[in-house]
Amino acid sequence: MIRQLDTDLEISSIPLVDLATQSRQIKEDVLRRMSDVIDSARYILGQEVQEFEEQFAAYCGVDHCVGLANGTDALHMALRALDVGEGDEVITAGNSFAATAFAIAYSGAQAVFVDIDPVDFNIDPNRIEAAITPRTKAIIPVHLYGQPAQMAAIREIADRHGLKIIEDAAQAHGAESNGQRCGSFGDIGCFSFYPGKNLGAFGDAGAAVTNDPELADRLRLLRNYGQKVKNRHDCLGYNCRMDTLQACVLLSKMQHIEDWTNSRRQVAAWYGEALAGTDLQLPVERDDARHVYHLYVVRHPQRDAIIESLAAKKIFCGVHYPHPLATATPFQDAKTFPEGLPVCTSAASAILSLPMYPEMTQQHVSMVAKALVDFGC
Structure with missing residues (x-):
């Protein structure tokens, strides 16, 4: 879908992003899907959420996707699933959106900020090891602006020091390094579907992806009050599920x-x-x-x-x-x-x-x- 120069088009203004034009393209399909949800009353964790999770996991090249309420919750739940908490340190880039650091703080850990590569604006792998201490538990590389961080170098450092990797892929849906999709390099990959993202909902939504079935199960427990069976709470959980209506939007946009x-x-x-x-x-x-x-x-x-x-x-x-x-x-x-x-x-x-x-x-x-x-x- 490549649009050529149209000299007859009158353009009165150019916004930073144009959500309305894109939304018009999918409006009818979204409304059809939402109508099905309304008729069936599948508002919470309906089948559309599972359908989206399956499609997005395949898109990222991973085995599991867990739909969540937003990208911040995805990062927070990823940290919780990996048992990051009080007394731990988490290394991340110094130039991300605040949600990256807020999620670390929500977990009880301390954010440690590392400078960036002046060319790709992502965390500089050459600076990471200086920030590692006995308290370091994880690294959160941010694939900023849609360009993957230098994951091969970061993975080597993490493996050598026994650290977990949580990818902040909120701006990197479909981005790749050496043919591998962002979100699939670390222990958990975290995505935001905020409306302005490359894949955006009509409100807040997010997801965490992983190849580890135990981490996926842990994330599902955490998002839903620690419940696998209704009213049986196996851990201290949260309320951060993806709304079924937002899954409808995302299913339309996945096409x-x-x-x-x-x-x-x-x-x-x-x-x-x-x-x-x-x-x-x-x-x-x-x-x-x-x-x-x-x-x-x-x-x-x-x-x-x-x-x-x-x-x-x-x-x-x-x-x-x-x-x-x-x-x-x-x-x-x-x-x-x-x-x-x-x-x-x-x-x-x-x-x-x-x-x-x-x-x-x-x-x-x-x-x-x-x-x-x-x-x-």
């Missing part, structure tokens, strides 16, 4: 995820061609990676002025994310490696997310590129 991913990659290619002569630092797709471009993030020292200039032309950008996690109030006492996270800090002041969604045409990209060139990039 399109690969087409939408290919469209995102085409938009990224158009950006690369259109912006090649500018002084923007463009994203780099590693040779081993299939980047799925949840976000198209560039760097420029005049980031804030660019956002203002493009907004005046009704082209809307974003910043993901404006502050390293260690600067947030709950984590100001956290350990950082190296101290102060210099690469994260430098990037946070310059990164800029350009409009990116599968329905963008080459004309949209040309308009964004022209606005950037007119600014002086």
